[in-house]
Amino acid sequence: MVRLIVLRLLESFFRRPLFSLAPFVLALLIGVGYILFSPPEYLSSGKIYVEKESLLASLTSSNSDVSWWVTPAQATSNEIYELLATNTFVRSAIQQTKLEPLMAGGPDVVWETFTFFRETISVNTLGDKLVEIRATTDDPELSYQMVVATMDTYLKWKMNNDFQESIAAQKFFEELIAPYQADVDAARQALIDFLSANPEPVRGERPPGEQFQLDQLQAALARAEERLSAAQENEESARLALVKNESLIRQTYQIIDQPEIPLRAEFSITGFIRNMVIFVAIGVFLSASLIGGGALLDRSLRFPVDVQNGLGVPLLALVPFSKEVSVPASTTAPVEAEQPSLQPQV
Amino acid sequence: MFGFRKKPTSVAESELPLTIEVVGENLRRSFAGSQVDQIRRMLTDLLVEQRLPSRVGFTSALRGEGVSYITLASAATLAHDTGKRVCVLELNWLHPGLLSNLNPPPPVSKRDRRQAAESVSRSLPPRPGVAEVLRGQASLAETLLPTNYAGLFLLPAGSTTADQRPLLARSPELRMLLETLDAQFDYILFDIPAVLETSDTLALVALTSACALVVRHGVTPITEVKRALNDIKHVPILGVILNQAQIATPRWIHRLIPQE
Numbered sequence: 001m002v003r004l005i006v007l008r009l010l011e012s013f014f015r016r017p018l019f020s021l022a023p024f025v026l027a028l029l030i031g032v033g034y035i036l037f038s039p040p041e042y043l044s045s046g047k048i049y050v051e052k053e054s055l056l057a058s059l060t061s062s063n064s065d066v067s068w069w070v071t072p073a074q075a076t077s078n079e080i081y082e083l084l085a086t087n088t089f090v091r092s093a094i095q096q097t098k099l100e101p102l103m104a105g106g107p108d109v110v111w112e113t114f115t116f117f118r119e120t121i122s123v124n125t126l127g128d129k130l131v132e133i134r135a136t137t138d139d140p141e142l143s144y145q146m147v148v149a150t151m152d153t154y155l156k157w158k159m160n161n162d163f164q165e166s167i168a169a170q171k172f173f174e175e176l177i178a179p180y181q182a183d184v185d186a187a188r189q190a191l192i193d194f195l196s197a198n199p200e201p202v203r204g205e206r207p208p209g210e211q212f213q214l215d216q217l218q219a220a221l222a223r224a225e226e227r228l229s230a231a232q233e234n235e236e237s238a239r240l241a242l243v244k245n246e247s248l249i250r251q252t253y254q255i256i257d258q259p260e261i262p263l264r265a266e267f268s269i270t271g272f273i274r275n276m277v278i279f280v281a282i283g284v285f286l287s288a289s290l291i292g293g294g295a296l297l298d299r300s301l302r303f304p305v306d307v308q309n310g311l312g313v314p315l316l317a318l319v320p321f322s323k324e325v326s327v328p329a330s331t332t333a334p335v336e337a338e339q340p341s342l343q344p345q346v
Numbered sequence: 347m348f349g350f351r352k353k354p355t356s357v358a359e360s361e362l363p364l365t366i367e368v369v370g371e372n373l374r375r376s377f378a379g380s381q382v383d384q385i386r387r388m389l390t391d392l393l394v395e396q397r398l399p400s401r402v403g404f405t406s407a408l409r410g411e412g413v414s415y416i417t418l419a420s421a422a423t424l425a426h427d428t429g430k431r432v433c434v435l436e437l438n439w440l441h442p443g444l445l446s447n448l449n450p451p452p453p454v455s456k457r458d459r460r461q462a463a464e465s466v467s468r469s470l471p472p473r474p475g476v477a478e479v480l481r482g483q484a485s486l487a488e489t490l491l492p493t494n495y496a497g498l499f500l501l502p503a504g505s506t507t508a509d510q511r512p513l514l515a516r517s518p519e520l521r522m523l524l525e526t527l528d529a530q531f532d533y534i535l536f537d538i539p540a541v542l543e544t545s546d547t548l549a550l551v552a553l554t555s556a557c558a559l560v561v562r563h564g565v566t567p568i569t570e571v572k573r574a575l576n577d578i579k580h581v582p583i584l585g586v587i588l589n590q591a592q593i594a595t596p597r598w599i600h601r602l603i604p605q606e
Contacts, residue, residue, distance in 0.1 A: 014594035316585035317388040322378035
């Protein structure tokens with residue numbers, strides 16, 4: 001059976017070799033044409049160094065969000081990809097590029113621009129702590145803008161993400177301090193007034209009622225001071241966190257290579273090979289389909305094994321095709337054949 | 347180590363062409379040596395295995411498979427190689443092709459080939475044949491055409507009307523004619539119309555001792571061949587002859603494919 005299939009496939013090919021190879025050659029030509037005539041592409045890239053083990057970070061243990069089996073570069077790369085999946089991030093990045101006018105278009109245009117942005121940006125990890133952000137377009141300036149916008153938006157997002165919490169806390173405690181201070185002042189003033197009105201007796205102790213009132217005023221002042229002190233401490237903590245976070249972000253994410261406007265079109269041998277392999281694969285697939293289809297649809301008898309397998313009768317002869325043999329006319333007198341017979345003599 | 351034999355060192359005698367020619371007529375046909383070689387192998391196998399009966403029918407599933415051609419080539423080879431008396435009996439009244447095969451049309455384009463063959467067939471003068479013998483309008487001696495091989499005679503179908511064809515195919519006169527031919531010839535090779543073309547074939551096939559089915563290589567669907575074989579299963583089937591074979595795959599590739 002295998003032999004029959006192989007024979008039929010080969011026959012299907014050799015019967016019309018040019019026709020069978022046509023899709024392959026065509027795909028090859030289209031591939032070459034595609035590569036030659038496709039617009040030049042410009043690559044811009046920038047590199048961010050991710051240092052999670054900064055001094056401040058290690059002291060404050062603020063970077064515990066990264067698991068030990070994921071490198072900082074991988075974590076950052078994943079985070080950028082996740083952010084690229086969000087419309088908000090992409091939208092704020094597009095704001096910094098020349099794609100911004102497209103945002104005024106319809107929903108389809110916006111969606112296509114978002115998709116274009118997402119497909120154009122690629123994030124690669126280079127080692128454990130280096131992240132490369134690349135953009136390849138047919139416009140060198142746009143490539144540059146897209147990389148810059150992605151990096152800036154990411155870093156701003158990182159800062160804003162922790163800033164917001166610290167600022168809110170600081171603001172909250174700041175607002176508490178003033179009323180608490182007023183409370184303290186009021187309690188102190190009440191105590192002073194009481195002591196002025198009721199000075200310490202020259203001899204003996206204060207009457208019990210007076211002493212009780214004094215104790216109350218002193219306790220109220222202590223409570224107010226304690227509350228004020230706590231609010232001030234919290235406000236200081238929030239302020240420290242803000243400073244610490246800014247410092248942490250600056251130390252953690254350092255832009256090592258600033259993106260530049262590419263001056264020359266990118267020729268990627270990998271891309272060239274990839275494109276050619278794709279077209280060759282398509283050509284091979286089409287040619288193979290043609291050959292296979294031809295063999296599959298051919299329900300005629302072509303080989304002795306066809307007759308034996310398909311009909312179950314012996315093949316007597318495989319008479320080859322031949323054009324008319326031109327033999328000069330001979331005498332038409334019958335010739336007596338005197339040859340030994342193969343027929344068994346009965 | 348990798349030596350290939352590019353060409354045969356000499357032309358074998360068996361690959362020489364054979365020519366059949368009707369005595370006194372401008373009717374002749376040559377068969378290529380490669381074709382003769384295949385048919386010679388077939389006949390030799392059948393003779394050696396004693397499977398070649400005296401009445402051999404050649405038919406096909408569909409029209410245009412080359413039955414007349416193969417019948418003539420087989421008869422010429424048999425007569426040439428054995429010296430026996432051989433008669434080619436054409437019973438294809440529907441599309442007689444025996445004589446038109448002996449008067450091959452000039453090479454024309456593939457599209458016009460059938461048309462040219464039919465025009466050649468029409469241009470041949472009407473000649474008495476089996477139909478006339480069966481109707482008593484001609485004698486057997488008048489209709490038998492001698493050839494350049496002493497033992498080889500041709501008996502064309504003759505002409506008949508459509509309504510007479512079934513009668514002739516099933517007539518006792520035909521059986522009597524066959525008995526007469528049996529007495530005169532060692533082998534009678536029947537040229538029978540296509541099985542799926544007319545039911546007369548079933549009656550005609552029954553007159554033979556065994557049948558060979560001519561199938562056009564790479565053209566005739568296997569389903570039609572199976573149908574034809576099923577229809578004529580009432581007679582022994584010698585086998586299948588693949589005609590006009592053109593295997594495109596190079597022979598050296600065939601040798602590389604392991605045999606099962």
